[in-house]
Amino acid sequence: MISFVLRRLASAVPTLFIVVTISFFLMRFAPGGPFNLERPLPPQTMANLMATYHLDQPLWSQYVSYIGNAVTGDFGPSYVYKDNTVAELIGKGLPYSMELGFYALLLALFGGVLAGTIAALRQNSALDFLIMSVSTMGVTVPNFVVGPVLTLIFAITLSWLPAGSWGDGSLRFLILPMIALALPQLAVFARLTRGSMIEALHTDHIRTARAYGLPARTVVITHAMRAALLPVVSYLAPAAAALLTGSAVVETIFTIPGVGRYFVLGAINRDYTLVMGTVVLIAIFVIVFNLLVDILYGLLDPRVRHD
């Protein structure tokens, strides 16, 4: 087990390196730069800025120095939020994004698995149809529609909940953004669970369990559910990485000071270092969660246990 974890962590290093390298050059090949504003800067100012940030040097030397700094944890200054380093920006925003994302993940996972299980047990009933219709909507309706609609209903019309901002960080403020963030993932979890649950309920060993007089609850929970959760667990890694690193749309709609906005804003402003910082952040989350999920998977399924 320990050697498995160490092997996986070791293989994360080249993965991160490749991700960073590709993003670095892709970003630089995109037209424009961080200081190309609507009203062009005077050439002398521009040249000074470029020199200050070493952007006048050859690309490969910029790349080498970026990698060299990144290894020591220095992701450089943001070109657009000039008073902050990238590490500061992410350090400030990440706790908000992670807290909101964590609640959204719990909601998506438990809500999705529950809905999917109920739909599978009542396959082809009206309830199944209802759950699947709602989950189709969850997948297809984008959260820039869901967010404002939620605000309109619960904040403006009913005045039950605040319309936005982090506030004092209490649950009241988090409910609406959490729902908007969780809904698409919840829908995916529900669909995955339903499909794998229906499959699990038709396996031979479920027939064995029923043939041996085990009550329906035991059959479903101890036997079918555990098998049905395997594909759900596989999806957990990308879902967790996506939710915990924030969402530009949801954080903008609900004015949450998280890191989700930085990826989009950084890309639009050609804020090279900020984009690179968020790329590294997301890559680390994906790698770590994939590892966690693989360990969890091994615990659930003895056939793929890592020894």
Next chain:
Amino acid sequence: MNDKRETILAVRDLKVTFTTPDGDVQAVKGIDLDIKAGETLAVVGESGSGKSQTMMGMMGLLAGNGRVTGSAKYRGQELVGLPLKGLNKVRGAKITMIFQEPMTSLDPLYTIGRQIAEPIVQHRGGTFKQARARVLELLELVGIPDAKRRIDSYPHEMSGGQRQRVMIAMALANDPDILIADEPTTALDVTIQAQILDLLNSLQAKFGMAVVLITHDLGIVKHFASRVAVMRRGEVVETGTTADIFERPQADYTKMLLAAEPHGRKASPAETAPVMLEGRNVSVDYATGGGLFGKKSGVFRAVDNVNIRLKEGQTIGIVGESGSGKSTLGRALLRLVPSSGRYQFGATNISDFGRSAMRPLRKQLQLVFQDPYGSLSPRQTVGEIITEGLYVHEPQLSRAERDKRAIEALKEVRLDPAARNRYPHEFSGGQRQRIAIARAIILKPKVVILDEPTSALDRSVQGQVIDLLRDLQKTHGLSYIFISHDLSVIKAMSDYVVVMKNGKIVEEGDTDAIFEAPRENYTQTLMNAAFTA
């Protein structure tokens, strides 16, 4: 028969109906059956006869679209229509079942110890910890060696035979009155099959439960059952004692089933017949383990230094249990897997032939597989499937000529030529195997390797396929290598037999010699394990 034993399960007018998009299908059409205390009743029938569905219906285990009506009274208690709560007091305690699929009937995610304990805890109460002693006792009873260690094994760590023993342990856990064994050995090798059936037999003698043995295999019936019920198309056509059924069958269908056991012999080809295909020192190695970060890899020798020589018009039967290397040997002879050794096809030395060098020869070297369902593409019409090889080997043919060849081939395998416009799923297993044979013979091959071509088929259908293969051999002077685990089929098809075990040839010789006077222990074990009806 004046059997004074008490009837403990009385089935009356039991019907099982499935609702399908094409309307209702009645799988069981109102049958009567009596099961007496302590007896072994065999329910015999071919696939689709409703023998399993009768039991599933009675036990409340039908698929979602199935429903059961009629009556099945267990010691006076009606099972049909009994609410789940009441039914769950009977199943797993008084009436238990073992199934055909030992590989999938156990939950892969729990240890076998825990799975055997589940019905004990459920029906007798107590904790899993308390049940452990009983589980150990059961594992020893069913002959799992080193039970103390194996109790914490997962199903995937056990062989098929061992898993079936685990199922039997589970079935015995609550001292049942009736044990329903649904094709318990169909998925197992013959020697394992014999062990499992002996085990069931001795356990029955020890504990005195009634056994309902559902099977298609008359050999098993003859050796283990005291009474027989023959089912066909959802009806019981005949019941009687085993002796009566085998010696004085009344129903035409029973007579037909008994006659469907493969029979006949094949004469050896002339001494002077030319050698068609020869392999010398054939060995096949598979790498085990490996992978990018995996552990050090090993080598598994699937076929170990085998010599084989197939003459024109000859049929060599290769017999062996799963893992004996018989299929791998067949593929090595066709140069389909990397292998070492010397290979000769007719006058050509094909030892060093790669894929492209072999391609022109493939026309004459054909292969027919076991699985008539998986080996035909569901998205091609039968015509497309059987003419596909012609595109490669005879590209000069016009569309009309190809169609003509397809018609000829289908006629030869005794299928309606109109079949070429239909899709495989519209055909039965036997018909599909005919399609697979047509696909091979349309190329006018010289050598055909038949890899368990009849194993997935019912006995009566098997007989027809064997007859067809024999006729084709005569008309076209084909040479066959016939791979099978089924000794009676081997006996009927081949003039020379090769017995394989662990990649090596254990014994070989003319069919009569091998069957009449096997020399090696292993061959004798195989013969004894195969219950011939």
